[in-house]
Amino acid sequence: MDPAAGGNARRIGDAPGVPDGGLRTEMGIDQRIIDELTALVPRDARADEPMARHTSLGLGGPADLFLEPSDPDTFRDCAAFLADEGVPITVIGRGTNMLVRSGGIDGAVMTGERAFTSLACTEDGIEAGSGVTLHRLLGFCVECGLTGLEGLSGIPGSVGGAVVTNAGSFGDTIGERLTEIVTFEPGMSSKIVPAGDIGIDYRSTCLPERAVVTVARLKLESADPEDVERRQRETLEKKWKSQPSGMRSAGCVFRNPPGESAGKIIDTLGLKGTRVGGAVVSDVHAGFILNDRGATPDEVEELIELVRSRVVDETGIALELEIEIVGRRAH
Numbered sequence: 001m002d003p004a005a006g007g008n009a010r011r012i013g014d015a016p017g018v019p020d021g022g023l024r025t026e027m028g029i030d031q032r033i034i035d036e037l038t039a040l041v042p043r044d045a046r047a048d049e050p051m052a053r054h055t056s057l058g059l060g061g062p063a064d065l066f067l068e069p070s071d072p073d074t075f076r077d078c079a080a081f082l083a084d085e086g087v088p089i090t091v092i093g094r095g096t097n098m099l100v101r102s103g104g105i106d107g108a109v110m111t112g113e114r115a116f117t118s119l120a121c122t123e124d125g126i127e128a129g130s131g132v133t134l135h136r137l138l139g140f141c142v143e144c145g146l147t148g149l150e151g152l153s154g155i156p157g158s159v160g161g162a163v164v165t166n167a168g169s170f171g172d173t174i175g176e177r178l179t180e181i182v183t184f185e186p187g188m189s190s191k192i193v194p195a196g197d198i199g200i201d202y203r204s205t206c207l208p209e210r211a212v213v214t215v216a217r218l219k220l221e222s223a224d225p226e227d228v229e230r231r232q233r234e235t236l237e238k239k240w241k242s243q244p245s246g247m248r249s250a251g252c253v254f255r256n257p258p259g260e261s262a263g264k265i266i267d268t269l270g271l272k273g274t275r276v277g278g279a280v281v282s283d284v285h286a287g288f289i290l291n292d293r294g295a296t297p298d299e300v301e302e303l304i305e306l307v308r309s310r311v312v313d314e315t316g317i318a319l320e321l322e323i324e325i326v327g328r329r330a331h
């Protein structure tokens with residue numbers, strides 16, 4: 001990943017001493033590795049899978065290999081095999097916080113959306129698999145009569161992605177509800193990590209590069225299910241009014257600078273509606289960049305840079321990315 005692109009996509013297997021991350025042909029993973037994996041998990045592995053299918057921006061070139069294992073053991077076996085072969089692994093959730101470049105992603109992309117789907121009430125909250133959608137988690141909060149996550153309503157990610165990015169809005173963050181997570185590094189056994197050890201901060205955590213999150217344990221308070229549902233609905237209504245709906249985006253592109261709103265700064269500079277090709281700054285919320293008319297990843301990235309440079313030139317504020325830009329530029 002380009003360090004200038006910010007973000008913290010989990011990359012596993014960039015073994016020291018193995019140039020460019022593994023046993024690969026010039027164009028991607030060694031064919032033998034692809035053949036072995038597709039034979040092992042024929043329904044869960046696809047070579048040259050367009051990442052546009054797996055990101056909310058609907059953009060991105062192919063992952064050399066895309067794996068969507070159907071159960072935890074298969075996920076772990078595939079990850080161990082790939083790491084052993086020195087193939088870099090990028091773990092994603094629902095791809096709602098990333099821009100994938102048009103050259104696609106080097107190595108393997110894995111998602112736990114089918115493998116880590118457990119959801120259960122605990123004594124003091126909920127234990128959720130990392131592949132569970134936030135939408136499903138919030139529905140479960142209503143079923144169980146548990147409050148504390150209402151501000152996350154409308155965030156289209158998974159529990160795993162939300163933990164890694166410490167997702168939140170309207171005053172609630174997932175991080176402040178976390179008690180512990182379960183993670184593993186490929187080829188190693190699982191470990192329980194207390195929330196206090198993962199460096200929870202504004203829209204970020206400091207998980208080890210190789211860690212795959214499998215489970216999140218959340219502490220929540222009991223409440224009347226109707227009240228929980230009402231508060232979730234109120235959050236959604238506020239978002240429908242203040243954010244673009246039904247458009248392809250990755251949410252807010254920039255982190256809010258301390259004490260300020262990135263969206264407001266961009267709006268004040270009159271940048272709503274600014275366009276590069278098919279990419280446009282939303283005229284509803286200036287923090288959102290939309291894939292409006294068949295944008296390319298390059299156009300989105302160019303628009304991000306244009307906004308950043310206008311903001312730094314006119315205010316002196318260097319906006320930091322909230323989304324991650326991952327992958328190779330097109331050849």
Ligand SMILES: Cc1cc2nc3c(=O)[nH]c(=O)nc-3n(C[C@H](O)[C@H](O)[C@H](O)COP(=O)(O)OP(=O)(O)OC[C@H]3O[C@@H](n4cnc5c(N)ncnc54)[C@H](O)[C@@H]3O)c2cc1C
Nearest residue numbers: 009010093094095096097157158160161162167168213251
């Ligand atoms: C319309 C819209 C509205 C949004 N509103 C908000 C908002 O209000 N607040 C907010 O915080 N965000 C918001 N977002 C951004 C995004 O939805 C959140 O950051 C979300 O939590 C990301 O989840 P994901 O599953 O899509 O993660 P991804 O984008 O797939 O991944 C995010 C990061 O997590 C890592 N990751 C994912 N799963 C795992 C795992 N199991 N193990 C290890 N690493 C993993 C990835 O490598 C990557 O680094 C919005 C996005 C959209 C499109």
